[in-house]
Amino acid sequence: MNRLNWQRAVIKVGSALIAPNGDECSARFLLALARFITISRESGKEIILVSSGSVAAGRSKVKIRHNASIAEKQAMAAIGQTQMMANWQRFFDFPCAQVLLTADDLRDRTRYVNIKNTLRELLNHNALPIVNENDTVAVNELKVGDNDNLGAYTALVAQADTLIICSDIDGLYTADPRKDPDATLISEVHNIDESIYKLAGGAGTSVGTGGMRTKIEAADKCTSSGIQTIIVNGRKGASFDAMLNGSIPGTLFHASNSPKKARRLWLTHTLKTCGRIHVDEGAKAALVDRGASLLPSGITSIEGNFNQGEAVEICFEKQVIAKGLALYNARDLMLIKGKNSQHIADVLGYETTDVVVHRDDLVLL
Numbered sequence: 022m023n024r025l026n027w028q029r030a031v032i033k034v035g036s037a038l039i040a041p042n043g044d045e046c047s048a049r050f051l052l053a054l055a056r057f058i059t060i061s062r063e064s065g066k067e068i069i070l071v072s073s074g075s076v077a078a079g080r081s082k083v084k085i086r087h088n089a090s091i092a093e094k095q096a097m098a099a100i101g102q103t104q105m106m107a108n109w110q111r112f113f114d115f116p117c118a119q120v121l122l123t124a125d126d127l128r129d130r131t132r133y134v135n136i137k138n139t140l141r142e143l144l145n146h147n148a149l150p151i152v153n154e155n156d157t158v159a160v161n162e163l164k165v166g167d168n169d170n171l172g173a174y175t176a177l178v179a180q181a182d183t184l185i186i187c188s189d190i191d192g193l194y195t196a197d198p199r200k201d202p203d204a205t206l207i208s209e210v211h212n213i214d215e216s217i218y219k220l221a222g223g224a225g226t227s228v229g230t231g232g233m234r235t236k237i238e239a240a241d242k243c244t245s246s247g248i249q250t251i252i253v254n255g256r257k258g259a260s261f262d263a264m265l266n267g268s269i270p271g272t273l274f275h276a277s278n279s280p281k282k283a284r285r286l287w288l289t290h291t292l293k294t295c296g297r298i299h300v301d302e303g304a305k306a307a308l309v310d311r312g313a314s315l316l317p318s319g320i321t322s323i324e325g326n327f328n329q330g331e332a333v334e335i336c337f338e339k340q341v342i343a344k345g346l347a348l349y350n351a352r353d354l355m356l357i358k359g360k361n362s363q364h365i366a367d368v369l370g371y372e373t374t375d376v377v378v379h380r381d382d383l384v385l386l
């Protein structure tokens with residue numbers, strides 16, 4: 022029997038739970054989930070929500086007599102998004118924070134780093150980040166397109182260890198149970214291959230966009246990066262009671278590695294380095310002995326012309342001691358090297374963070 026073990030989760034909630042009638046938000050299926058979020062947070066766990074439902078929530082406010090055009094759907098999203106956020110906020114005493122993203126934001130290195138920093142800061146300040154696609158600007162070419170995959174990207178950028186997809190079905194079945202009465206629930210998946218993808222039909226409900234295929238795609242992205250993925254039935258309060266007790270009520274997609282190990286492998290072997298940061302003895306000791314982040318004060322020189330978010334080698338006396346993602350580009354680092362972090366804004370006119378390489382993005386070699 023698998024036990025649920027997690028510390029930082031992204032919880033994806035589908036339109037079918039937010040707006041079960043296809044228009045207007047409802048508390049009906051969210052109370053049990055809100056309780057799960059509150060209790061989990063009280064026990065020290067971190068949660069980021071990825072919430073669908075803006076189009077469904079705004080549907081009744083945009084009167085149409087035909088199939089909705091893209092602009093009409095974008096208008097529905099603009100109206101529904103604020104309702105969806107307000108609907109969430111009424112369950113919690115802590116602040117809900119709206120984060121609207123497009124695929125373009127996730128592809129752009131600088132924006133990716135900014136998203137990551139913002140999510141980290143929101144969690145540090147005890148807020149509940151609620152992510153959705155920025156539907157009013159995301160035309161087809163710029164779209165992630167469905168919130169299951171957006172949930173996976175969010176889990177990756179937030180370095181979560183778990184993605185929980187709350188749907189209107191108990192988990193992954195051997196076939197779409199709405200069409201095949203003999204379909205049975207699959208409680209765990211160790212390896213996502215073509216045979217798993219073949220089990221999924223198309224989009225399930227009229228308000229949802231993804232169906233089971235996009236949930237498998239999301240699980241595929243996450244598990245290969247060390248993030249376990251669970252599909253549960255968010256319509257059943259019992260699903261959340263079970264998870265609070267450490268059980269897994271739906272389908273568990275096992276992670277191929279621990280997130281730390283997967284990230285270490287990715288940082289060490291997959292990422293191409295674009296430059297070098299040379300550090301002094303104090304910075305080396307901080308990194309190696311204390312597992313600290315790299316501050317500008319310990320930097321002695323810069324090599325190469327790397328951008329923010331690119332991988333660099335960190336060297337002490339010409340030896341590579343670590344590899345990590347730079348939070349400032351080479352040009353700006355030349356200006357702040359050797360300086361105390363509190364002077365970054367004075368020198369550059371802006372400050373993204375007070376560290377140059379965060380310890381989460383750093384691997385010792």
Ligand SMILES: Nc1ncnc2c1ncn2[C@@H]1O[C@H](COP(=O)(O)OP(=O)(O)O)[C@@H](O)[C@H]1O
Pocket residue numbers: 034035036037038187188189190192193194195196197198199220221222223224225226228229230231232233234
């Ligand atoms: N093999 C399968 N197992 C479970 N559900 C499936 C399967 N294939 C297709 N589906 C459909 O996927 C639906 C869930 O997707 P969707 O309606 O997009 O939900 P959500 O709004 O939660 O994202 C189910 O209701 C079901 O009809």
Ligand SMILES: N[C@@H](CCC(=O)OP(=O)(O)O)C(=O)O
Pocket residue numbers: 034035036037072073074075076077098153154156166167168169228229230231232
């Ligand atoms: N951004 C869209 C999400 C659409 C979507 O993926 O819906 P779902 O399949 O219910 O998760 C919205 O808020 O309506």
